[in-house]
Amino acid sequence: MLKKSRKGFLGPIGDDLPSLIPLVFALTIFFYVFTFTWNAFDEKNKGFDDDISILRIASVIKANSYIPNYAIFTERCNKAKSFKRVRFKAGLLPLSVKEDEHFEGIDIESIGFFTDPNSGDTYECRNSDEELDIKNQSILIRFFPVALERDYRDAGGERHFFVQPMLLVVIAW
Amino acid sequence: MINSKGQAALADALYFLLIVSGLSTFLFFFAVSYGVGAKERIGLSYRSEYATSALKTMLYSSTPRIKGESLEEATEVDFLLAAIKEDFADNGEFDNVQGLIVNNVVGVMEPLADSFNYIYYIYLPGSQEFVFFMLYASKWRSWQRLRSRQVDVGQGESVVYLCEPSSLDKLDDLITSVGRTYQEDSRMQLPRLGERRGSSYTPVPAQVNLTMWIATALPETEMGTILDDSHLNCECLKVLRDGTWQGC
Numbered sequence: 001m002l003k004k005s006r007k008g009f010l011g012p013i014g015d016d017l018p019s020l021i022p023l024v025f026a027l028t029i030f031f032y033v034f035t036f037t038w039n040a041f042d043e044k045n046k047g048f049d050d051d052i053s054i055l056r057i058a059s060v061i062k063a064n065s066y067i068p069n070y071a072i073f074t075e076r077c078n079k080a081k082s083f084k085r086v087r088f089k090a091g092l093l094p095l096s097v098k099e100d101e102h103f104e105g106i107d108i109e110s111i112g113f114f115t116d117p118n119s120g121d122t123y124e125c126r127n128s129d130e131e132l133d134i135k136n137q138s139i140l141i142r143f144f145p146v147a148l149e150r151d152y153r154d155a156g157g158e159r160h161f162f163v164q165p166m167l168l169v170v171i172a173w
Numbered sequence: 174m175i176n177s178k179g180q181a182a183l184a185d186a187l188y189f190l191l192i193v194s195g196l197s198t199f200l201f202f203f204a205v206s207y208g209v210g211a212k213e214r215i216g217l218s219y220r221s222e223y224a225t226s227a228l229k230t231m232l233y234s235s236t237p238r239i240k241g242e243s244l245e246e247a248t249e250v251d252f253l254l255a256a257i258k259e260d261f262a263d264n265g266e267f268d269n270v271q272g273l274i275v276n277n278v279v280g281v282m283e284p285l286a287d288s289f290n291y292i293y294y295i296y297l298p299g300s301q302e303f304v305f306f307m308l309y310a311s312k313w314r315s316w317q318r319l320r321s322r323q324v325d326v327g328q329g330e331s332v333v334y335l336c337e338p339s340s341l342d343k344l345d346d347l348i349t350s351v352g353r354t355y356q357e358d359s360r361m362q363l364p365r366l367g368e369r370r371g372s373s374y375t376p377v378p379a380q381v382n383l384t385m386w387i388a389t390a391l392p393e394t395e396m397g398t399i400l401d402d403s404h405l406n407c408e409c410l411k412v413l414r415d416g417t418w419q420g421c
Contacts, residue, residue: 019186026186026193033197037204044208051215055222065229097234097280098243099411099418106284142219144226145281147233152245162235162250165281 053085054140054172061090061125062168067148070121077125086140086172089126092148095165108141108171109134118151123166137173144168220355220385227281228357228383231293234281236273253277254361257295261363262374267305275307275333275410282309282385286331290351291385292344297363298380301340304363308334308400308407311388330414332421334400334407343406347399348384350392356384 060080067073073092080090091113095103113124132139148166153159232254237247244250253273260270267274278293279286286309294306312330338344348354359381364374391399400407409421 016182019182022183022186022190026190029197030193033200033204037200040204041207044212048208048211048215055215055219059222062226065226066233095280095283097236097277099276102416103280103283143284144223145230145284146226147230160250162244162247163233163252164244165230165234165277167284 050086050140050172053083054088054142054170057083057086057088057090057172058142058144058168058170061170062144062146065144065146066163067092067123067146067166069149070116070119070123073123073125080125081127083127087126087128087130087132088170088172089124089128089132090168090170091122091124092146092166093169095145095167097165103167106141106143106169108132108139111169111171113169114148114166116150118153123148132171132173140172142170217353217355221357223285224355224357224383224385228359228381230281231274231277231383232359232361232381234277236277258364261304261377262366265304265365265377271305271335274305275335278307278383279309279333285385288388289385290388291383292347293383294381295363296341296380296382297377299378303336303338304379306336306338306405307410308336308405310334310391312412330412332412333410334405335410336400336405336407338405343404346392346394346404351386351389354384354386356382358382 057080060083061073061076063076067076077090080088089111091111093103093106093111094114113122115122144167146166146168147163149161149163151159151161234253235244235250236253236256237244238249238251238256239247242248253270256270256273257267260267274293282289282291290308290310292306292308295304296302297304310332312332361379361381362376363379365377366374393399394401394404397403399405411418412421413419
């Protein structure tokens, strides 16, 4: 009788074979979702860190939104270079406050930052000599208006200053 | 009994599958929703910081004393804020600097103007009146139904309005219907000449505000549009059409 009832019985492992299918399926789902979650978590955290870094860099360079001269700009630039988390280049572009002139936009591939025609100083700051590759790198851009104090000399050679609205552009990658 | 063992193992495995499925669903929703709030906070921080910087830049900026001169070649320059105070001092109104303020605000906000609308005003809390109020709004000309949604298919225009709302609460309909706003306030004192005996001027406390929001159609109200006399009481100053500013 006992022998008859064991017909087709493959032993304890064979008995558990059908249950292994949902077990393996469950484990596959779990590890797939776990890996997906881990990657998403990691990627989003990296994105937030980059976002915060670029805001900090911009915050250091613009400070109270007033740049009194090139020396101060360079000083702030050197401070901003201590942020090693991202590679960045930053600089000033002129903003127009005349009706018949418009802001020309930001062309990140061939951006040319403002150069003071009197002193020849270029308001550019970067922590890497490497050029950005817009096809293969993820790029973050932030920009803020700032006021730049500039010198000029009148017809009599007397020195004056004026404050011009500029746009601080920070590109990080 | 021997056959029942297999069934028990299968039932256990199915329970395990059920629990793991629940856990996986939780993990999946966690992964998808993780950081939504943080991302929003970072965006809010960036736009608020932009509004703060814009307001400071406008107030720090210089302007030529002689109309039409450029800053680089001006005979004499002054701070825009000084020109505002000087114009206000004689009669408590802005007679000459409105165009300067508008150009300055539009220039400073231009990098964001494709996607943002904004208001900029100077308000006197003491007398509860606006001495300057401008609205920059996007205007859509042509709408088409596409996949059951109204889509803008025309080339848009941007309009600058000068407004005279009768009180601060007239802004409520605008602010509550344009979605999330990013704003910055600053306080200053405007001098008023000859109102106090023994003093050359009286300081008048004023509030400068810049509020911006993602460009959207201006709200309609029961009384008409938000630009009507019953609300902001606006008049069109100029229109940006095909990249050029034109009269209305």
